[in-house]
Amino acid sequence: MKKRIAVIGGGVAGNAVLHHIVNNTNFDTSYRIDIFDSEDHMGRGKPYIEDSEVLLLNIPSDEMSMTNVPYSFDEWLVSRGLPVEHFNSRKHFGDYSADMFRRAAVAHSNVRLINDLVIDVIYNEEKETFAVISDYKTDEYDAVFLTTGQLSYNDPYHLKGMDNYIHNPYPLNQNITDPEGSVGVIGTGLSAIDCVRYLMIEQSADAVHLFSRSGDMPSVRGTSHDLNIKYFTGAEVDSYIEDDMISLDKIIELFKKEMAEQGVDEKLFYRHPESTLEDLKFDLLHADAVGKLQYLIIAVNPLFSRVFPYFSKSDKRKFMKEVHPLIDKNHSPMPPEVARQLVDWAEEGRVRIIDGIEAVETNGRFEVKTDRDETFKVDYLINATGPIKDIEQEPAPLIVNLVDRMLIAPSELGGLLVDKQHRVISPRYGTLNHMYAIGHLTFSSDYMSNTVNILVKNTKLMVERIMEQ
Numbered sequence: 001m002k003k004r005i006a007v008i009g010g011g012v013a014g015n016a017v018l019h020h021i022v023n024n025t026n027f028d029t030s031y032r033i034d035i036f037d038s039e040d041h042m043g044r045g046k047p048y049i050e051d052s053e054v055l056l057l058n059i060p061s062d063e064m065s066m067t068n069v070p071y072s073f074d075e076w077l078v079s080r081g082l083p084v085e086h087f088n089s090r091k092h093f094g095d096y097s098a099d100m101f102r103r104a105a106v107a108h109s110n111v112r113l114i115n116d117l118v119i120d121v122i123y124n125e126e127k128e129t130f131a132v133i134s135d136y137k138t139d140e141y142d143a144v145f146l147t148t149g150q151l152s153y154n155d156p157y158h159l160k161g162m163d164n165y166i167h168n169p170y171p172l173n174q175n176i177t178d179p180e181g182s183v184g185v186i187g188t189g190l191s192a193i194d195c196v197r198y199l200m201i202e203q204s205a206d207a208v209h210l211f212s213r214s215g216d217m218p219s220v221r222g223t224s225h226d227l228n229i230k231y232f233t234g235a236e237v238d239s240y241i242e243d244d245m246i247s248l249d250k251i252i253e254l255f256k257k258e259m260a261e262q263g264v265d266e267k268l269f270y271r272h273p274e275s276t277l278e279d280l281k282f283d284l285l286h287a288d289a290v291g292k293l294q295y296l297i298i299a300v301n302p303l304f305s306r307v308f309p310y311f312s313k314s315d316k317r318k319f320m321k322e323v324h325p326l327i328d329k330n331h332s333p334m335p336p337e338v339a340r341q342l343v344d345w346a347e348e349g350r351v352r353i354i355d356g357i358e359a360v361e362t363n364g365r366f367e368v369k370t371d372r373d374e375t376f377k378v379d380y381l382i383n384a385t386g387p388i389k390d391i392e393q394e395p396a397p398l399i400v401n402l403v404d405r406m407l408i409a410p411s412e413l414g415g416l417l418v419d420k421q422h423r424v425i426s427p428r429y430g431t432l433n434h435m436y437a438i439g440h441l442t443f444s445s446d447y448m449s450n451t452v453n454i455l456v457k458n459t460k461l462m463v464e465r466i467m468e469q
């Protein structure tokens with residue numbers, strides 16, 4: 001392993017990189033590790049910053065740990081005298097994660113935390129080194145880990161900069177304070193649900209309009225099932241590799257065989273009763289059947305991540321178009337208590353879910369237009385549509401510069417292109433042997449691998465392989 005290492009981004013992936021390097025048997029004082037991030041994100045990452053405690057994890061606390069050394073998340077909560085809820089607040093997870101991070105850093109004098117954002121990286125092809133540039137300093141490194149997470153927020157209706165338009169809502173407790181008049185949220189994903197809950201619980205909003213194109217919300221987490229997977233196993237999918245490729249049709253066939261074995265009804269994938277509200281109620285009423293489907297997907301998810309890089313380009317496209325939406329809906333379900341709140345508020349008429357959004361115009365207020373020729377007027381509009389996917393659209397200086405000097409390239413399905421070992425594939429220099437990327441930035445190369453547990457496991461495998469070199 002090259003010894004001068006820069007980790008750019010101290011969120012979940014950067015934290016896991018640090019942890020697995022310093023705990024590797026080959027790690028010693030000849031290494032120098034510098035980790036760059038802003039002070040408020042260092043050790044936490046964007047989803048787990050200091051924010052309102054009403055923002056919950058969507059994965060049960062006992063399934064979320066950065067590491068078991070010295071504590072799992074649950075043990076840490078107990079050690080702090082904090083309640084171990086089934087779904088704890090994301091802020092608490094951030095406090096835990098930052099604590100684990102600081103412990104790993106202070107235990108080693110050759111690890112430095114640099115509270116600054118990196119603005120550029122210049123590759124020296126001859127020396128195979130990287131100059132990492134921040135406002136604070138420029139230094140030379142032998143290896144770089146790019147762990148900068150999600151790209152900037154999307155602006156689908158080109159409203160950024162307008163009064164009373166919140167382009168990126170996080171942290172909610174700083175960006176959304178006492179909104180005046182009627183309030184709308186665009187989006188129906190987990191971030192939109194964060195905004196609605198925060199407005200209703202902490203801002204005592206009378207009513208919120210929840211606008212989106214599709215009206216599709218994540219499913220509701222059902223009963224936990226510990227499934228014994230019979231067919232969809234690592235050995236079986238590996239046996240499908242032929243000429244470094246795996247056929248999507250074969251994988252679908254295998255998955256269906258496993259569904260039948262587990263008694264999971266395929267029709268559940270298509271459970272879309274008349275409305276978003278009915279959809280939530282359906283999941284709450286059928287928690288056992290829905291839970292079995294979700295826990296099957298969660299159990300085999302690492303294998304989807306494993307086979308995805310082996311699909312041909314056309315199979316990847318087909319997968320993203322036809323299979324991904326079915327998996328996505330069931331992959332990161334919302335906690336049932338959150339769904340119950342939404343149903344109650346919707347039935348009281350306090351949360352209005354409106355789909356078919358086509359355009360937003362401004363005329364003193366925000367006029368939200370649907371494909372049914374309806375117009376809804378709100379005074380305050382919060383964008384919760386999530387991040388940009390294409391790195392070529394990203395405005396942050398680091399990515400702009402890396403794209404411009406052709407050090408990184410976009411993956412066709414979004415994010416950054418890496419090989420199976422997480423080495424960055426540069427359009428200018430080819431595969432960069434000592435520049436790695438992992439985490440949300442490689443979300444399409446690493447299919448569905450960004451929940452904390454999977455990301456931490458994948459980072460461990462990557463670091464172990466690198467440290468052996």
Ligand SMILES: Cc1cc2nc3c(=O)[nH]c(=O)nc-3n(C[C@H](O)[C@H](O)[C@H](O)COP(=O)(O)OP(=O)(O)OC[C@H]3O[C@@H](n4cnc5c(N)ncnc54)[C@H](O)[C@@H]3O)c2cc1C
Pocket residue numbers: 008009010011012013014036037038041042044045046047056057058059064116117118119147148149150190191398438439440441450451452453455
């Ligand atoms: C709202 C939300 C809720 C989620 N809830 C859950 C959950 O309950 N359970 C779960 O398992 N997963 C959850 N996830 C998913 C998961 O935890 C994230 O995908 C994970 O944080 C990805 O890790 P990352 O390191 O790629 O990104 P992050 O954790 O965001 O870390 C990236 C870091 O890079 C830093 N950075 C960016 N640019 C630079 C630069 N130029 N220089 C230096 N640093 C830089 C950022 O400040 C940030 O701290 C959630 C995700 C979101 C968005």
